[in-house]
Amino acid sequence: MKQFKRILQAGLLAAATLGMGLLPAAHAADKPTIKLGYVQSWPSSDITTHLAAAVIKQRLGNPVDLVASGAGPMWEAVASDHTDAMLTAWLPTTHKVYYEKLWQKVVPMGPNVTGTRLGIAVPKYVPVNTIAGLKKYAGKFQGRIVGVGAGAGINIDTEKAIKAYGLSGFHLQTSSVAAMTAQLKRAIKNKQWIAVTAWTPMWMWAKFDIKFLKDPKHIYGKGGYIGTMANPALAKKSPAVYAFLNRFAIPRAQLSALMLEVKNGTSVKAAVGAWIKAHPKMVNSWVS
Missing domain, CATH: 3.40.190.10 (Periplasmic binding protein-like II)
Known part of the structure; x- marks a missing residue:
């Protein structure tokens, strides 16, 4: 028991x-x-x-x-x-x-x-320092700024920048983050001119030697x-x-x-x- x-x-x-x-x-x-x-x-x-x-x-x-x-x-x-x-x-x-x-x-x-910061970036070997400076080199850049996916805010701002800075020889090429960075990598490898939409934080700043173009009209804001x-x-x-x-x-x-x-x-x-x-x-x- x-x-x-x-x-x-x-x-x-x-x-x-x-x-x-x-x-x-x-x-x-x-x-x-x-x-x-x-x-x-x-x-x-x-x-x-x-x-x-x-x-x-x-x-x-x-x-x-x-x-x-x-x-x-x-x-x-x-x-x-x-x-x-x-x-x-x-x-x-x-x-x-x-x-x-x-x-x-x-x-x-x-x-x-x-x-954070957004804008247009180019490789540092490109002798352009402002968005307006792109204007006379449309041929060198193949008339394009490589963007990301459709509907992204940075694409909307880039369309505004093209108009605000009179970049009539340029158009925004809608892409994706992966495709855009792949094109950037390929262009830098071949020392070609390329302009891409860019932002921080983003890993590509540690990976590639690139620079923001100055945006005195603050189309992309001030941070x-x-x-x-x-x-x-x-x-x-x-x-x-x-x-x-x-x-x-x-x-x-x-x-x-x-x-x-x-x-x-x-x-x-x-x-x-x-x-x-x-x-x-x-x-x-x-x-x-």
Whole structure:
């Protein structure tokens, strides 16, 4: 009888322990899925979004779905509650057209990367230093400025720059980040002249010897930041995630280093995972 009681007590203790062990998992399963929009072909967007998603999963316990699209649809998705947030708002200039259209339907959460810059870049061996200076060398540049994907804010600004600086011999060649940087690499290898849309942070500044062309009319703005935007419903849906996104920010130099690491062959998941392990204080400041 005594032996039976000991067995029963041990069984009850094991069951209780097992039940307690299941509680956090059950609790996590009850948390809402967070949907983050991003532009997968943009290195900064890809990395910051995966970084935020990893912290939300690991530290806050919410499942996360990543929704890839172009810039315009990304903004529309947040405004229409198809996604909860995005971390790719290039402001105050590049995405101005999207913000002015949708500002009443989104909540600005502040910068997650500061000190950004956009414009037109050329290899340093090209003896042109201003956007206006491109005008007399249309033939050398094959009459083109190589841009990125259709709908990107920097493409819109480049179309404005072509008009503002009277570059009638030029047109914007819509491309992609991968195709644009491939053309830049090939041109530099052959010492050819090329003009491309460019921005910081971006890995290509560490990879290629290039320079921004001066933009005295400030068509591309005077510098800015990459911001986080949330749908208003997120504050009620997940106060913890809302607070986290409000605090989330990464130094530009560290983001640039992550982008170069990924460019050199490390997967985004592996790079982000290693960064999180190496920066516990910063991560704690986001979720505390």
